[in-house]
Amino acid sequence: MSISEQARAELAELAGRYPVARSALLPMLHLVQSEEGYVSPEGIAACAETLGLSTAEVAAVSTFYTMYKRRPAGKHHVGVCTNTLCALLGGDAVWEAVRERAGADHDEVSPDGLFDLERIECQAACTHAPVMTVDWEFFDRTTPAQAVEVLDRLAAGEEVRSTRGPVVRGFRAAERTISGIDDDGLAGDGPNADDLMLATLHAAAERGVGPADGGPAAPSAAVEGRPQA
C-alpha cells in the first residue's frame, strides 16, 4: 500500500511536536500501523523521509519493540497476560481457550483474519488478574468462557465493550489513538476507577477515615456521581 498525503502530513505533524523531530518516531510508527495494519516497508520509508533517516535506521528501531507488527495484523489484536501472577490465577487457561477458539497460536492470525494472538507480559493490571486485552482495551478478571464469548461476539460483528468502558474498535483504530495524532473522543468512557481501584476509599469508609489530601472538601451532595450514603 502507499502512504496517503494526509497520512504524510500527520507524520510530519507528530514530528513537529518535539524539540528534536526524531523523538516522534515511536508515535509515528504507531500511526503507520493504523494506516497500514503493520509496519510496512512503505510506512518505514515515509518515516525515514519525514525524519531524514535511512530506512535501515527506522527498521532497526521498529524491530526492537513488540507492539510493532512485521506482517499484516488481524482485525483485532487479542492479548492474554501470561506473566506469573495472571498465569497462575487463570491466565494460562484463558490463553488455551482463546488459542483454541481462534485457531491460532502466539504471534499468529486466525484463519479468518479476525484475531491476532499474543501472549503478553504484565499489563499493570495484576489486581485485576487474569487479564485479557482486545485492541489493547482491558478485559479484567476474565474467565476462559468469558474470553471465548468476547471473541464470538466480535466475530458476529456485535459491539463489545471493555470492562473499563471503551468499545473495542479494531487494531488500527487503537493504534491511531495510541499515536496521539488526534482525539478519539472516548476519554470520558467508563468509570474513573473501578471497585478495585477504589479499595482505599472502601477500606477508609469502613473505618471512618476521611480524605488526607489537605484540600478543600466539597459538600458531597453537590458532587455529581458520588454514591450517596
Next chain:
Amino acid sequence: MTLTPVLTAHWDEADSHTIGGYRRHGGYEQVARGFELGPDALIQMVKDSGLRGRGGAGFPTGMKWGFVPQGDGKPHYLVVNADESEPGACKDIPLMLANPHALVEGCILTSYAIRANWAFIYVRGEVPHVHRRLRAAVREAYAAGYLGRNIMGSGFDLELVVHAGAGAYICGEETALLDSLEGRRGQPRLKPPFPAVAGLYASPTVVNNVETIANVPYIVRNGAEWLTQWGTEKSPGFKLMSVSGHVRRPGVYEVALGTTMRQLLEYAGGMRHGGEPKFWLPGGSSVPMLTAEHLDLPLTYEDMAAAGTMLGTATPMVFDDTVSVVKAITRWLDFYKHESCGKCTPCREGTGWIAGTLHRFEAGQGTEAELGMLEELCAQIMGRSFCALGDAAATPFPAALTHFRSEWLAATHTPADQAFDPVAATVLAAGATR
C-alpha cells in the same frame, strides 16, 4: 490509622479525572504558590519533605532535582516515567486514569523548579485508555492557561507532551527510556554521566516516576512537614500499594509507609482461603520473595533492605499454598529472558540459561547439581550486567531456593503441575471469593 487517601481521595467522584473535579478540591492552586516560592525554594521544600522516588529505587527526589546544574545555558527537561511494566506493579495506571491532573500539576511545579521548558510523559504504549485520559487532561490544562507560554503571567513557559512507548519493559530503565524517547532502540546508557547532567538530547534531565511527581502538588499545598507525619525518618510519606494475588479484595491501597503486610492483608480482606501467604513479594518480581514470617515488618525502604529484600515499587503480590514456587519463578525468568535487551552478555546469555534450566525443574527433570549451577549463574550475573535488569533477573531464584529448598528438590522428580494442581491456584477454583 495508616490508610491515607491523598492521591486517591476523590476517585469516587465521577469527574475526578477532569479539570473541574480536580479544581473542586483545590487543584491547580499550587501553581501560583509555586511561582511565588520560586524554583530554589521548591527544590528545598521537596528535599525537606524527604520524598523518595516511587519508581522502585527510592532515590531522594529533592536531591535528584538539586543535581541539575543551574545557569548552564542548556535547555533542561523533565521526563516522567509512566512505563509501568514491572510485574506486580499496578498503581501508576490507575492514578493516571482517575487523577491525571495531579500528575500534570506536578509536572508544572517540577519543571519550574528544575527550570525546564519541556516536559514529557512517557506512557507505555499498550494502554490507550490511559493515553486518552492523560491527553484530555493536558488539553484541559492548556486551555485553562496552566501550560503553554507565559503561564499565569509568570513569564514561565512549559510544553508538556504525552508520548507513547511501544512494548519493551527495558524502557522503564531511565536511560533506556531516554534513548527510546529520542526515537531509538531502548537500550540502557552507561552511567555516569547521570541524566541530571546529560540526559535527553545530552542535556540536564530529571526522570521521575508518575507517583513521585503526583506527590508534588500535595507537598506544596501542605508543606514539607506534612509529608513527614507518615512513615519513618528514612521513608516518609504515603504510598500507593497495589495488592494482588490470592487475597479477597485485591486493589490499590494508599497507606502510610511503614504499614505492615499484615495490616495490608487485613484491608484486603485477608487470604481468599484464610490463613497466611505461602510467599509474597513486596515490590515487583525484581525483589527477593518473603514468607509469612515477614508479615509484621514495616513496609519501608530500610526495613525491607534489612530483611534482605527491597521495597521496590511497593506493590505486593501475594500467593497462597496452591502455588508452585518453581512454576512462579520459571515464568518470571521467561519474562526477563524475553525482555533482556541483548546489549550485554551476562544478561543476554544468562537469562536464557537460567530460564532453560528452570524449565527442566518445572517439568520435574532438574538435578540437585543444577541447583548449585543456578545459584552460581545468578551470582555471575548479579553486579556484572550493564543495567539493573540483569540484577533483577538474577534475583528471584536464590530467594526462592533459600525459602523452599525442599520444593526444588521435589522438582528433580515431580513436575510442578503434578505437585500443585494448576486449577487450585486460579480464581475459578472452588472457594475463590469473587
